[in-house]
Amino acid sequence: MNAKSIAALVLLATGMATAAQTLETAYRTNGTAVQAAFEPVRVALQDCSAVIQRGRKEIAYGTVMSADGFILTKASEIGDASGITVTVGEKVFPDPELVSTDPAWDVALLKIPATDLKPAPLALDQPDPARGTWVIANGATTRTQRRIQVGIIASTAREIPHAGGPVLGVTFEEKSKKLIVTEVAEKSGAATAGVEKDDVLLLADGEKITSTEVLGELVNKHHVGDQMALTVERKGTKMELKVELKGRVDVFGEELTRNDVMSGRFSERRSGFPRVIQHDIIADRQRIGGPVLDLDGRCLGMNIARANRCETFAIPASDLKSIADRLMSQAK
Amino acid sequence: MTDYSSGLLLGAFTGLLLLVSTQAEAARPYINDKKAPENRHDLEVIQKHLTETLPVARKATVCIDLGEGSGSGVVVSADGLILTAAHVTGGVGKEFTVIFEDGKKVKAESLGLVSTTDCAMARITDHGTWPFVEIDRDDSAKLGDWVYSLGHSGGFDKERGVNVRLGRLVQVKDDTVQSDCSLIGGDSGGPLFDLNGKLIGIHSRVGQRTQENMHVPVREFLKNWEALQKSDFVGEGPFAKKPQKGKGFLGIGTEPRAEGGLSIDKVGRESPAEKAGLKSGDILLKMDGVDLKSKEQFQDLLKEKAPDDRVALELLRDGKTETLTLRLGER
Numbered sequence: 001m002n003a004k005s006i007a008a009l010v011l012l013a014t015g016m017a018t019a020a021q022t023l024e025t026a027y028r029t030n031g032t033a034v035q036a037a038f039e040p041v042r043v044a045l046q047d048c049s050a051v052i053q054r055g056r057k058e059i060a061y062g063t064v065m066s067a068d069g070f071i072l073t074k075a076s077e078i079g080d081a082s083g084i085t086v087t088v089g090e091k092v093f094p095d096p097e098l099v100s101t102d103p104a105w106d107v108a109l110l111k112i113p114a115t116d117l118k119p120a121p122l123a124l125d126q127p128d129p130a131r132g133t134w135v136i137a138n139g140a141t142t143r144t145q146r147r148i149q150v151g152i153i154a155s156t157a158r159e160i161p162h163a164g165g166p167v168l169g170v171t172f173e174e175k176s177k178k179l180i181v182t183e184v185a186e187k188s189g190a191a192t193a194g195v196e197k198d199d200v201l202l203l204a205d206g207e208k209i210t211s212t213e214v215l216g217e218l219v220n221k222h223h224v225g226d227q228m229a230l231t232v233e234r235k236g237t238k239m240e241l242k243v244e245l246k247g248r249v250d251v252f253g254e255e256l257t258r259n260d261v262m263s264g265r266f267s268e269r270r271s272g273f274p275r276v277i278q279h280d281i282i283a284d285r286q287r288i289g290g291p292v293l294d295l296d297g298r299c300l301g302m303n304i305a306r307a308n309r310c311e312t313f314a315i316p317a318s319d320l321k322s323i324a325d326r327l328m329s330q331a332k
Numbered sequence: 333m334t335d336y337s338s339g340l341l342l343g344a345f346t347g348l349l350l351l352v353s354t355q356a357e358a359a360r361p362y363i364n365d366k367k368a369p370e371n372r373h374d375l376e377v378i379q380k381h382l383t384e385t386l387p388v389a390r391k392a393t394v395c396i397d398l399g400e401g402s403g404s405g406v407v408v409s410a411d412g413l414i415l416t417a418a419h420v421t422g423g424v425g426k427e428f429t430v431i432f433e434d435g436k437k438v439k440a441e442s443l444g445l446v447s448t449t450d451c452a453m454a455r456i457t458d459h460g461t462w463p464f465v466e467i468d469r470d471d472s473a474k475l476g477d478w479v480y481s482l483g484h485s486g487g488f489d490k491e492r493g494v495n496v497r498l499g500r501l502v503q504v505k506d507d508t509v510q511s512d513c514s515l516i517g518g519d520s521g522g523p524l525f526d527l528n529g530k531l532i533g534i535h536s537r538v539g540q541r542t543q544e545n546m547h548v549p550v551r552e553f554l555k556n557w558e559a560l561q562k563s564d565f566v567g568e569g570p571f572a573k574k575p576q577k578g579k580g581f582l583g584i585g586t587e588p589r590a591e592g593g594l595s596i597d598k599v600g601r602e603s604p605a606e607k608a609g610l611k612s613g614d615i616l617l618k619m620d621g622v623d624l625k626s627k628e629q630f631q632d633l634l635k636e637k638a639p640d641d642r643v644a645l646e647l648l649r650d651g652k653t654e655t656l657t658l659r660l661g662e663r
Contacts, residue, residue, distance in 0.1 A: 021475045023502040026368075028543065029512045033368035037375055131496050132383040132480075134375055152382070152498045158491040259486055259517040262538060280497040282514060282542050295372060295379075309542060310485060310497060310514035 030139070030149055038150055041136045044297035046146045048120035049138055049290040051087040052078060052110075061138045061290030062110065063302045064088060064117050065324045070331075072324055073289035074304055075101045075108035076269040086112050090144050099331045102323055103244075104225050105315060106269050106304060109327040120291040120299035122317040128157040128277060129300050135279045137303055138290040151281035153300075157316060160307075162224040162272035164248025168215075170195055177210050181232075188251045189244030195232060202238065203231035219245065224272055247272050263309040270305040276313035277301050283312055358528040364477045378478050378498075378527065385529025386480075386496065391463035393494050393523055395431040395484035396420055396440075396454070404483040404522030405430070405454065406531060407464040412438075412456030413561075415553055416521030417536050418445040418571040421452040424563045425640050425659065430456060431488045432463075444560035447574070448567035449507045449552050450536040452521070453560035465523065468530040471551045475504045478527050479511050481545075483519030483535060495519075502543065507552055509533050512543045536571075575638035580660035582634060582643070584610060586627055593617045593648065594624050608658035610647075617653065618646035639663070 026033040035042075050062030050071050062073040071086060078084060081098035093112035101108045129135075131153050139149040169188020172179045179201040184191045201209050204218045205228060222228060224247045231240050250269060260266065265284040277300065279292065285306050291299045292314045301314035315323070363369060363377050392407040396416060403420030407413070414430065421428075421442035430440040438458040445452035456462060473479070478500055485495045499513035511524060515538050524533035524547045533547030559566050565574055583603020586594035594616045599606050616624050620643055624630050637643060639662035646655045 020503055020505040023476050023500060027476060027500070028502055029499045031368070037369040037371055040372070130383060132379055132386055132498075134379055152379075152496065154495050154497060156491065156493045257517075262516065262540065264542065278492070278495075280495075280514060295375060308486075309516045309538075310495070310519075311516075 029151075035148055035150060038136055038148055038295075041293050041295060041297050042146065042148045044121075045136060045138065045148060045291065045293055047089060047118040048293075048299065049088075049146055051138075051141050051146070052084055052289070053087070054084050058141065058286050059084070061287055061303070062086060063289065063291045063299070063320070064119050065109075066119050066328065067115065067117050069093075069112040069114035069117060070099075070324070070328055071096070071110040071112060072302060072320070072327075073108050073110060074267070074269075075103070075106050077267075077285065077288065078108055078110075081108070081110065086110060087141075087143075088112070088114065088117055100327050102327060104272075104274060105319075105323055106273070107302075107315070107323055107327070109324070109331065111331065120293075120302075121297065122321055123294065123298040123300050124318055124321060128316065129153045129294065131155065133300075134295050135281065135300060136293045136295075137279075137281050137283060138287050139283075140287075149281045149283060151279045151312075153277060154280045154311065155278045157275060157277045159275055160271050160273045160313060162247035162250070163254065164250075164252075166219055166222050166224045166226065166245035167248045167251055168195075168219060168228070168230070168243055169246060169251040170201075172201065172212075174212055179209055179212065179215060185251045187246070189246050190230075193230070193241045193243040195230070195241060195243065196234065199232040199234050199239075201230065202233055203229075205229055224250075259308055265306070266308055267305040270307045270313070273304060273313060273315070275316055275319055276304065277316050278307075279312055279314065280310055281312050282306070282310070288312075358530075360472065361478070361527045364474065364527070367476070381478075381527035382480055382496075382498065385525065385527070388463070389465055389480075389482055389523065389525050389529050390433050390494050390496075392465045393433065393482040393484075395488040395518075396521060397429040397431055397437075397488065398422075399428070402484065402487045402518055403520040404518065404535065406482075406523035406534070407456070407462045408467055408531065409464050410461050412440070412458075412460070412462045413464075414440060414454040414456065415523075415531070415534055415550075416452050416454055417534055417548070418447050418450045418452040419536075420521040421445060421454060422572055423575060423640055424565050425642065427457075427659075428454075430454075431484075433494050435490050442563075444556075444562060444564040444566065445572050446552065446556050446560070446566040447569045447572040450548050450571040451534070451553050451556060451560065452572075453553070465525070466530050467550050467554070468526060468532045469550075469554065471549070471554075473501060473504075473509070473526055473532040473549070475501050477501045479513060479524055479532065480527075481511065481513035481515065481519070481522065481524050481535060481547075483515065483522030485516050486518040499545075507548070508536070509547050509549050510543075511545050511547060513545055514538075514542045515545045575640055575662075577638050578635045579639050579663045580634060580637035580641055581639065581663040582658075582660060586616065586630065588626055589615060592623070592625070594627065594630060604658055604661040608656050610645075610656065611649070613649075615648035616645055617648055618644075620644050621646075634660075 405416035503510035583600035585598030
């Protein structure tokens with residue numbers, strides 16, 4: 001028997017012509033008639049969320065963290081922040097400053113020249129929101145209006161480990177007990193640190209690299225995000241480099257599972273978060289980064305990844321506060 | 333999508349009145365009879381119903397661990413009857429592990445299934461009293477009702493726990509209900525609840541669009557309850573394939589023996605025979621009560637069997653007779 005077929009739901013075309021009664025779109029969970037009951041929260045969301053665009057294309061949402069223009073968003077969706085605009089309310093701010101990023105959380109801090117923004121009212125000093133709690137986040141947007149999507153908290157808050165474990169991000173060949181780099185992955189820490197093709201890998205963490213296995217063991221002692229001291233030999237010269245170990249999936253990509261195939265536009269970076277809350281709002285990856293509000297309009301967190309067809313992750317409010325405080329203090 | 337006249341729907345529901353029980357029921361939440369929630373109070377009512385009934389629902393929702401994949405299911409009686417999907421159990425008499433949300437693992441086996449509509453029943457075989465949910469025996473779920481789905485999406489995850497998603501019944505048909513609670517692999521066989529925490533459906537399949545989530549209504553289970561309990565394989569698919577006669581696999585080599593019976597001279601590695609404890613040198617006397625006389629006769633008997641069929645083997649070992657019951661594998 002094909003085991004995969006058990007794990008996955010059977011995909012079948014719908015709409016078979018038998019007696020059926022169908023609910024009009026407006027009355028579905030995210031239909032306009034239902035969403036209308038959330039209007040006060042929509043108004044709150046309008047103020048404390050930001051729309052980030054490159055040209056006319058939405059690439060992410062953002063969460064307003066201070067009256068004077070600090071905005072947090074999902075770092076991996078905005079790249080170097082070149083050519084982007086930030087819209088808060090109806091006002092468009094071109095070319096925001098990319099102040100700093102936090103790779104562990106995949107968060108970027110942007111600054112726009114504003115003075116009287118309404119920061120997201122963080123729900124602090126309380127337990128994680130319980131399963132079944134209504135949540136409200138960004139849906140589609142128009143030039144003047146933020147639309148909403150609604151859902152509920154779906155599961156227990158937790159860490160999402162990096163998929164695949166830590167890697168240097170190089171491929172190499174082993175020749176007479178020497179490892180010679182044959183390729184450096186574009187998104188790897190090795191590429192950032194300046195490792196090049198034909199470098200010979202000599203030492204890692206000060207230990208002699210004598211085989212693929214030895215290097216593998218040394219790398220596996222680390223967590224994703226750690227720095228590894230690497231000594232390489234290039235054209236007869238020894239060089240010492242600090243390489244950040246990234247997640248295997250983040251560097252080399254991943255094979256899609258059947259669940260992924262049915263999951264639409266999920267976030268490229270969707271693992272490796274110290275702590276998340278999870279809800280069932282289905283937001284495309286270009287709508288990630290905005291605030292997640294409760295019925296009181298308080299901010300429970302910031303969306304950080306669309307994980308799959310039915311799971312979206314958000315950074316909890318308390319963690320969001322410490323990330324923001326840290327990144328903003330670095331800026332000042 | 334097509335709108336059908338309410339007359340047609342009424343026709344569909346009339347037949348179901350047969351299932352109505354007389355016991356007192358929790359009142360139908362008023363919110364289900366509003367076209368849409370209108371204000372904050374209405375939204376809080378939905379949330380309150382959900383959060384109050386959720387603890388019991390979570391305790392009874394299980395992950396069905398099949399080894400190479402997993403689905404979900406829900407316990408519906410204190411003695412451990414489980415409802416799930418036919419494409420999860422895949423057949424009758426299969427053994428698997430069931431995991432509760434708190435991590436407790438128990439043994440279970442599949443009972444009957446309806447392969448045409450994706451119903452299946454299983455039973456916890458470990459002794460115990462199990463947390464369970466009530467079935468909506470009145471078949472009271474209607475189009476537009478607020479519902480929630482539970483499931484061990486993508487397999488068991490103790491840190492995460494069971495996933496809950498909220499939605500409405502967006503399409504109602506005789507043998508399928510559709511909700512906008514999004515489902516994914518691993519949720520199959522998991523429960524769909526109404527706001528009173530009563531079981532109204534079992535997750536079956538999804539379409540490409542996220543609002544296409546199909547569930548088997550509990551009435552399909554109630555209609556077939558006896559067959560399910562009797563471990564019948566009902567229908568010819570598409571959700572489960574009937575095991576084929578002649579494909580049953582035991583995994584031994586035998587030689588005829590002058591005094592009668594067959595002497596085992598080979599036991600295949602990892603075969604059902606080896607797993608059941610058959611050894612080279614054992615003498616097979618009977619299969620299912622029939623005296624074994626020749627290799628040909630034994631093979632003819634086995635040809636009548638399908639994978640997962642049970643056979644009782646009477647054997648002679650160290651001068652003593654004993655009977656082993658085992659389940660055939662697939663050739």
